[in-house]
Amino acid sequence: MAAPESDKLSDRLQFSLNVPFPSEREATIALRSLGADRQPRRSGARQHLELHRTVLTASWSADSARNLRVAVNSFIEHLDLVLETMIMFSTEEAESAEGKGVGGHVGLAGSHGDPPNDGLTTHLKVKS
Structure with a gap:
């Protein structure tokens, strides 16, 4: 007889990672990507x-x-690519806006003197 699904999940290794973003827009872009x-x-x-x-x-x-x-x-490599792309587009958008006399863009590039938010938190559960 097969074990119930809940028993199967409790026997598996688990890991979670929280990735903060400066805005909901950037977080949504990352989620979709x-x-x-x-x-x-x-x-x-x-x-x-x-x-x-x-x-x-x-x-x-x-x-x-x-x-x-x-x-x-695999996820972290993909996340790195997504973040690099977002930073590149954020920087290009800010440079384009500055050239047109528009205010700077606040985003992953850390405009306005703020360092980029790179605080990741992780949780690891190991079966005993």
Whole structure:
């Protein structure tokens, strides 16, 4: 007899990552970009993305440490690409606005003297 789904999930390794963004707009862009690719079924890992105002929460469960590591590493590489792209467009938009005599753009580039918000928080649960 197969174990209930809730028992199966409790036996899996779990990991979550909170990624703060300067605005809801940027958080939504990241969610749409990162959520476009589904985890392959054969990977043994499941990914769930949630948005809470300006914080993107990514969580995974996997049947092995290797599968969890591969899934999280893949996500972080994709997140890095999304952030670099957002910064590039934010910087170009600010430079374009300055050339037209328009006020600067507040975004991931850290305009107005603010450093970019790079505070990530993580949570790891390991089965005993």
